[in-house]
Amino acid sequence: MKPSLDDLKNKEWTLFLDRDGVINKRPLNAYVTKPDDFVWEDGAVNSISRLSGIFKTIIVVTNQQGIGKGIMSQKDLNNIHLKMLNEIESAGGRIDKVYFCGDLDNRGSFFRKPAIGMGLWAKKDFPHISFRKAIMVGDTITDMLFGKHLKMITVLIDNQPFLARKYPKLVDYRFPDLKGFTQFVSSIHN
């Protein structure tokens, strides 16, 4: 049974967002290495602006092993996130903090999703966060595992049903895009 989101009305909830494939388009077999590579998913800026009125805290958690591979620097990534945050703020939205893990996939990093390091880091910075009142939104099973390890509600962004059907215990809800998720939570919240 799907966990209920009725309690969202309390405005005490935290939203964890994956970046690539949720907020911005995921480049095929490539990395976003500079601000110009960062292309918004349709309606993402407006969605985040609406979600800012619903969630107490909004956190981005993103794996960026392009850093570990030497394809981009931490400064490049900061510039990309600066652009992202500026445009969100200009639209009246808010992201409270962006956490990234630049470690390579094969390093067994505690901070690379599906490991929970970035979630615990956020909880340390924002002690009011309760994972029992948190939603993880991402476009891969790695994101769903990260959310479930922390006992969050999980939302898969996917315009195909197959993955969600294959992993029913990992995926609580599925929407084709962040816009669809936003419409759904707005309808509960109002």
Ligand SMILES: [Mg+2]
């Ligand atoms: Mg992603």
